[in-house]
Amino acid sequence: MPRFSVGQTFVALFLAANLWASAALPVAQAADYSKEHPLKVALVVHGFLGDKSFMDSAAAGLEKAKAELPVDVKIIEAGNDPSRWQPALADATDAGYDVVIAGTFDMTGFIVDLAPQNPETKFIIFDDAPDFSKCSCSNVLAIEYQTSSAAYLAGYAAAELSKTGTLGTISGMEFPTVTNFKVGFDEGAKAARPDIKILSQVAGTFDDPAKGKEIARAQLDQGADVIFPIAGATGIGALQAVRDAHKLAVGVDSDQATIFAATDQAQADVIFTSVEKRIGRSLYIALKDTIEGKAKYGTRLLLGLPEGAVGISRNAYYEKLVPAGLRAEIDAVEQKISKGEIVPETLLK
Template sequence: MKKYLNLLLLMLIAVVAAACGNGEGSGTGSESDSGDALAVTLLVETTGDLSFNDSAVEGIAAAQEEYGDQVSTEVIEYGSDLSRMEGNFLDAADEGADVIIVPSQFVDLVATYAPDYPDTQFWLFDTDFDYEAGDYENVYSIVYSANEASYLGGYLAASTSESDVIGFLGGMDTNIIRDFYVGYAQGALEANPDIEIVSSFVGAWDDSARGKELGLSMYNQDASLVFNVAGGSGVGLIEAAVEQDRQVLGVDSDQAAMYEAQGQDDYAAVIPTSVLKNVGDSLNRAIGLHLEGNLSTGATDYLGLVEEGVGLADNDYFKEAYDQELIDETLEKRQQIIDGEIEVQSAYDMSPEEIEEVENSVRP
């Protein structure tokens, strides 16, 4: 982990220096015109969220280190101006990238343009894809079973809440974020049938001021811990937790470790664990499979606890926050999910009315 964090920090410095959020790219390995190297371009909105986007960047950095001159990588920030998405996407394709990796926001662009670039592979992460809608043999997608790891996070949160109130902060109100929520609620109710969950959505991924405001509101409603599923907006939530001496359940990356690596120990200390969506590992895995000739394009990979696509951060903060008995209980729940003894509900399989029913079951 430390090795990847160091790589990530170096990459972030390079990205900021070269791009400054304006959609320009920064090379992260060998030159883009280097021989037979696999040219991989990753597009993210911004770096520095210490969560989802940075995990993706970390995975690209890991692949560059692992595969050396077999891979040439580039990270492009398209920024908060969403009108730049299409231009940056098409620029990457026109410049001859072999693989273009993009998050779920690009699903419509991939559906529109992938057939026009048959020699380019388009990898979507954190979303499914409708392969029946056309000829998409050059498309690959990854879905993370975040509900499974969120169940474990909810179980821990409810088990240790003295107020019987916990919280949930989402960035945008989407099925992806609701999938975190329903697993979280199910695990919390398993641990404590009297648990209540206060929840809010920021409406943006990069509004830390609003994230802090909503976080303070939830802590003022006696939430002992709030689940941070808000991207860059969640930075404000963590600030609120530090001020209120409350806790945050991290998301996507091991957020405590990432803050600790930056010297922000006060931020790390309020994050007892994180629900991991192992984006970086999944992208590194996909690059490795592609180089071996074993990546199944034209299909979706579903990565859950079994595949280690999701999980919980196990670090010193985790061991200090929870006693061994609770850790063992949580590990037992994890194994029961893997063995199929516990079926975790998923927003992808639920109607809006069913999701609302879950919310009502834990609403204060």
């Protein structure tokens, strides 16, 4: 598949967003927003920023919107105590924001409760979706990501790069939006090397780097020489273990090698690619379409490789660590997935 620049990929995603918008009526017509009268947006993070992946990607998308659109953004870090999440979301709603955004299944139930009580507020839930047939959610836009297709590419590459024939995966928890990464990664690895061995463990948390490091060290001791943590901040510890062992890793959610490069070059050097869930980019598009009256509130969007909403990082580390022949092979596999000639397994339909 041809490689695209960041700008070209963004344009493709923007065009795709307009196609998504044509399939359903928006909740409201375009409003006259300006820098003087901006769309007021709150992102409620159930945790903290600084995970260098999932939450940071969402925040980056809102900062981009703030810089380029008539949008006023407030990011609220609700912390790791689950008892604070619903009050934080309710407080943001009561504060009069036009759009309130939250992510993952942990927050979906709260949004389902708040949406019918606040019909003038628009809600965006990313990386999960309510059952629209069972809730009064006409003012809710849900965005999900078909990550298994991108993870398939990373798994294929990981298997080919492995010298020991053993890979490791570490999941934060087991639910579809996390496990879908592993499903695609495992399938891609086995497509490349049917005899590949894949060690798997669930950490049970997204907020424990020490546990992530412990699990990764155990997998390394069992012969894994490529590890894929799908575990938020827990995964940072796993990446550190891979760094210390001078093995290879696959990043998750964001282009983690590029993120680490500014502060930990040794860490960046072992991340040969990342499976990107382009949350920030999709949120930027959702806000732009909201301003223009095109956003499909009351529906669920499932976005994947064809829309540019997921992908793998093709950066300087990818160029250095992945041989040219394998890069060409990965491009060909990606093209087949986009054309429907290869259909990776998925937990999201």
